[in-house]
Amino acid sequence: MLHFRLSKPILLATLALTYSITCYATPSKADYKSFQPSPDQPYYFEDGKVDFGTYNGFRRYHADCHVCHGPAGLGSSYAPALIESLKVMSWGDFVNVVISGREGRDNMIMPSFAKNVDIVTNLSDIYAYLKARADGVIGANRPAKFPKVKKLIADK
Numbered sequence: 001m002l003h004f005r006l007s008k009p010i011l012l013a014t015l016a017l018t019y020s021i022t023c024y025a026t027p028s029k030a031d032y033k034s035f036q037p038s039p040d041q042p043y044y045f046e047d048g049k050v051d052f053g054t055y056n057g058f059r060r061y062h063a064d065c066h067v068c069h070g071p072a073g074l075g076s077s078y079a080p081a082l083i084e085s086l087k088v089m090s091w092g093d094f095v096n097v098v099i100s101g102r103e104g105r106d107n108m109i110m111p112s113f114a115k116n117v118d119i120v121t122n123l124s125d126i127y128a129y130l131k132a133r134a135d136g137v138i139g140a141n142r143p144a145k146f147p148k149v150k151k152l153i154a155d156k
Ligand code: HEC
Pocket: 061, 064, 065, 066, 067, 068, 069, 078, 079, 080, 082, 085, 094, 097, 098, 102, 103, 104, 105, 108, 109, 110, 111, 113, 119, 126
């Protein structure tokens, strides 16, 4: 068991930075190599393939979220279909629910993932995956992917 504690404000600031840093470096969206995710465009899709981050989101989702939210974000009798939620939910609201957790109707619990490093550090990828699902860009199966792009300091 990994012990990892951060205060909530620091955590939220960290998550906000996930995007704000990369925004400055946004060149063109010419291809997957120059793609920089943002809350407005969290995933890249071309020729049936997604960027590596979105693929990573698929894997993370199916490691920790699908037990309650169903395969591919389709929902279950216990928890809502996230492919529907993400049609209207902002990045900020998404982060808030996953970090803080929530108690819903009939005492059904959305647990807080604030102490789960695997989720906290991959939250923008999970969001990207679910957003691509919500937009109908990818189906329920494992998506095909572009290779991982190494982010080099020399690129900036
Ligand atoms: C133990 C079961 C469980 C797990 C695991 C779980 N959730 Fe949930 N989640 C719920 C329930 C139940 C709700 C509905 C709570 C409510 O009604 O307010 C919910 C709600 C949500 C919502 C809000 C949906 C909406 O329409 O408002 C989001 C976003 C969400 N979960 C994301 C995630 C993500 C991402 C993961 C994986 C990291 C995850 N959940 C894992 C049970 C779970």
